[in-house]
Amino acid sequence: MSDIVKDSTLYRIKQIELAEAEYYKTLIKTLDKIEQEVVSLAGRLPLTDGKLIELQAAIAIRPQIKAILEKEYLAWSDTVVRDGFNKQAKRIEKTFKRIGNIPPAFQELTKGDKALIQNLKQQYFTQFKDVSNTFTRRLSEKVYQNTLIGSDFTVLQKELRQTINGIYASSDDLEAQKLVDYVNRNKFNKSKQLQVDKAVQTLQSKFARDRIGENMKRYAGQILNDSLRDFDATLNFNKSKDAGLTYVKYYGDVIPTTRQLCRNVVSGVYNKRQGGLFTIAEVNRIWSGTSWKGKKSGNPLIVRGGYNCRHQWSYVNPDWYNKAGELII
Amino acid sequence: MNIFDEIDAKSEVGEFTQDEVVAEDQEVEQEEI
Numbered sequence: 001m002s003d004i005v006k007d008s009t010l011y012r013i014k015q016i017e018l019a020e021a022e023y024y025k026t027l028i029k030t031l032d033k034i035e036q037e038v039v040s041l042a043g044r045l046p047l048t049d050g051k052l053i054e055l056q057a058a059i060a061i062r063p064q065i066k067a068i069l070e071k072e073y074l075a076w077s078d079t080v081v082r083d084g085f086n087k088q089a090k091r092i093e094k095t096f097k098r099i100g101n102i103p104p105a106f107q108e109l110t111k112g113d114k115a116l117i118q119n120l121k122q123q124y125f126t127q128f129k130d131v132s133n134t135f136t137r138r139l140s141e142k143v144y145q146n147t148l149i150g151s152d153f154t155v156l157q158k159e160l161r162q163t164i165n166g167i168y169a170s171s172d173d174l175e176a177q178k179l180v181d182y183v184n185r186n187k188f189n190k191s192k193q194l195q196v197d198k199a200v201q202t203l204q205s206k207f208a209r210d211r212i213g214e215n216m217k218r219y220a221g222q223i224l225n226d227s228l229r230d231f232d233a234t235l236n237f238n239k240s241k242d243a244g245l246t247y248v249k250y251y252g253d254v255i256p257t258t259r260q261l262c263r264n265v266v267s268g269v270y271n272k273r274q275g276g277l278f279t280i281a282e283v284n285r286i287w288s289g290t291s292w293k294g295k296k297s298g299n300p301l302i303v304r305g306g307y308n309c310r311h312q313w314s315y316v317n318p319d320w321y322n323k324a325g326e327l328i329i
Numbered sequence: 330m331n332i333f334d335e336i337d338a339k340s341e342v343g344e345f346t347q348d349e350v351v352a353e354d355q356e357v358e359q360e361e362i
Contacts, residue, residue: 004362007362008362011360011361011362015360074342074343075342077343078342078343081345082345082349085350086349086350086352086354087354087356087357089350090350090354090357091357091360094357094360094362095362098362109350109351111347114347114348114350114351115347117347117350118345118346118347121345122343122345125343125345129343
């Protein structure tokens with residue numbers, strides 16, 4: 001007999017992954033466009049013998065950098081938050097209806113749920129916007145500092161590109177560009193992870209590009225990743241609380257990069273009862289008694305394994321399970 | 330239209346309402362659990 005709780009949770013997880021991959025593709029296009037526009041804008045700065053000279057022009061460029069980032073990147077952020085969150089909210093509603101066995105009023109999105117959704121959209125949009133403000137400042141500083149010391153325009157150009165896209169910045173070097181395109185195309189293709197890692201290593205070593213460097217793509221990508229998953233977790237948490245579901249079950253794949261804690265919970269190391277059901281108090285105890293790399297502060301039912309965690313909780317009633325821990329609804 | 334006019338014209342960016350989520354979503358309807 002199929003397990004509808006498991007199927008519903010895996011459906012939520014899978015759809016988040018698909019949405020993330022789709023939005024990541026449009027993020028790449030957006031950042032490439034920003035890179036192009038910012039470099040073209042900086043290309044209009046006055047030069048003497050190929051060197052930047054005019055501080056006044058370097059200062060005046062800031063509002064235009066801000067405008068480029070807002071036009072391209074904030075529009076993208078709005079789409080992620082508006083469409084991405086709306087769709088995931090609908091999916092959560094769908095899974096609640098499908099699982100049933102709770103009062104019908106709570107199977108639908110309530111007025112309180114809608115208010116929460118609006119607040120979460122605003123909250124995550126603000127996070128995306130913070131990145132825009134930070135990088136408007138950083139890019140403007142690059143222009144100013146390079147003008148102050150009279151750098152070659154080519155130096156500024158490279159710094160602007162890498163501030164936006166990190167190791168994935170555009171390049172005249174055909175081989176480097178080929179590797180960048182390959183990584184961008186296959187980042188979410190699980191069967192090509194080894195090749196993607198190899199391409200990244202080559203960019204880092206052969207082309208001396210720093211992946212750890214602080215760039216806009218890294219920050220925006222991180223918020224994209226976490227916002228979709230945290231939104232799902234928060235709405236699910238609130239709906240389940242309203243519906244009186246106080247037990248939880250942890251779901252998701254175990255892959256080589258899975259954190260030990262997630263691995264242990266999914267594989268039953270911490271099990272308190274058959275079927276891997278935990279009370280919320282039990283989860284809080286496990287989380288507060290353990291520390292690990294990438295752990296996020298906050299409610300474990302929302303932050304889960306922390307940054308980049310792809311696992312999710314589902315909320316259940318212990319009466320839905322038999323003594324062997326099998327779902328009987 | 331210059332770049333600032335384009336931004337002003339998009340005043341709805343980042344403004345969210347409670348009504349949006351109610352709209353039918355054929356894409357989600359068709360997804361299989």
